[in-house]
Amino acid sequence: MNLRILLVVLLLLTIALVGLVAAQTSNSTSSGTAPTQQSSSTKAQQHKQKLHLPPNFSADDAYKQNCTRRHSEVPKPNERTSKTVLRHMRVRANLTQDEAKAILEYITQ
Amino acid sequence: MIRRFTLISAVILLVAFLANAQDGPQYKQPEGGAPLLTGFVGLGTDFQPGQQQVLPAIAPIVLIPVGDKWLIESELELEGTYTHATNQPWDHEWEKGFEYAQVDYLANRYLTVVGGRFLTPFGIYNERLHPRWVRNLQSSPYITGLEMSDSNGGMLRGGFPVGNFVNINYATFFSAPVNNSWEGSTRAAGERLGFFFTRARLEIGTSFQRQLQDGHVNTVGADAIWQSNKLPLDVRFEYARNRFVGSGYWVEGAYRMRKVPFLKPFMQKSQAEVCFEQFFTPPVMGMASGDMELPDSNAKRVFAGSSYWIRPDVRTNFAYGRELID
DSSP states (O other), X not given: OHHHHHHHHHXXXXXXXXXXXXXXXXXXXXXXXXXXXXXXXXXXXXXXXXXTOOTTOOHHHHHHHHGGGTOSSXXXXXXXXXXXXXXXXXXXXXXXXXXXXXXXXXXXX | OEEEEEEEEEXXXXXXXXXXXXXXXXXXXXXXXXXXXXXXXEEXXXXXXXXXXXXXXXXXXXXXXXXXXXXXXXXXXXXXEEEEETTSOOEEEEEEEEEEEEEEEEEETTEEEEEEEEEOOOTTIIIIIOSTTTOSSSSOXXXXXXXOOEEEEEEEEEEEEETTTEEEEEEEEEEOOBOOTTTOBOOEEEEEEEEEETTTTEEEEEEEEEEESXXXXXXXXEEEEEEOSSSSEEEEEEEEEETTTEEEEEEEEEEEOTXXXXXXXXXXXXXXXXXXXXXXXXXXXXXXXXXXXXXXXXXXEEEEEEEEEEETTEEEEEEEEEEEEO
């Protein structure tokens, strides 16, 4: 009986989640995001050339692939302490050297 | 069967509350960065039938870079538990201890050498998710009770890309026995190996640790983190097993609601979270769980919660859960 209650709760939450996802998906497809994506892509390309990153790897990607997996909100970084924080995160999150450099540039620019 | 419901709330007041020498003398910033004093202050509450708890926590963190390759870092954590049971007076206790106090040496692009007291690299929760400003729900999963939380000794770790689609990360450690209330640890050795598929944003890891005192006991684990490329959705999973103490898993989903089309000012800073976990005791109890704070029998628990960021460094969290213990 209790397991049923749990399953019902989970099912309701899943339905609510799917509803939110559907609402968001329809919202994002109807809004024009092309200029933002183009701007982001150009910026990423510039980062890649400057950091000599491997193909298909950008500073933008490095930030999103690593930082946003743990931190939902990241306070605005202080330039003087960003290097210190990145060194800490390189150790804690096992970032590769290229990722750490790319993220540092990304958050300080 | 015991049934319990739990209502937990928390306010993480400050995440990074102080950067040092803001108004100090001006000098050229060193290549390695500037020393940093940061940390968090939090206040939580936990309501269960017949029991109420208030849970303050303070954790100052110090990061001191030295040159281009060294980092000295430490976190002191003070956690209070103020408990009130029906017809009982308030009782309280404070746990004090160093979460980590370590020296890191970035030997090369593939290897970092760590010495001192560090968070044990087992699974994903202990090292990456347990800080209260990172975790989605304030209650720790059952299986964290059978994983070592801190070690005193040495660790080798690092990460490197293999091709353009996967990063491999590793950590291997040895811990010496220390019998000290502030920085105790067990003699043990272990490792974690992770494969992060960057395009899919999927990381899969395995963990192993062997306790080398009071009987040699192995604990094994597996974990996974997936972040959707298209939706602000995170899914996390961790499993651990110790044949003498028990086994269990937790799975958690978190959805950032920034693009929900109603109540936008609120939703942009909100996140919905769900966590389900189970713990299984071994058929024959081979070892007392002792201080591990594990259930005495099979148990399962579900939590649903919500977080709201007042600012990027100030967060509130509410969760409601049901726990069933056989």
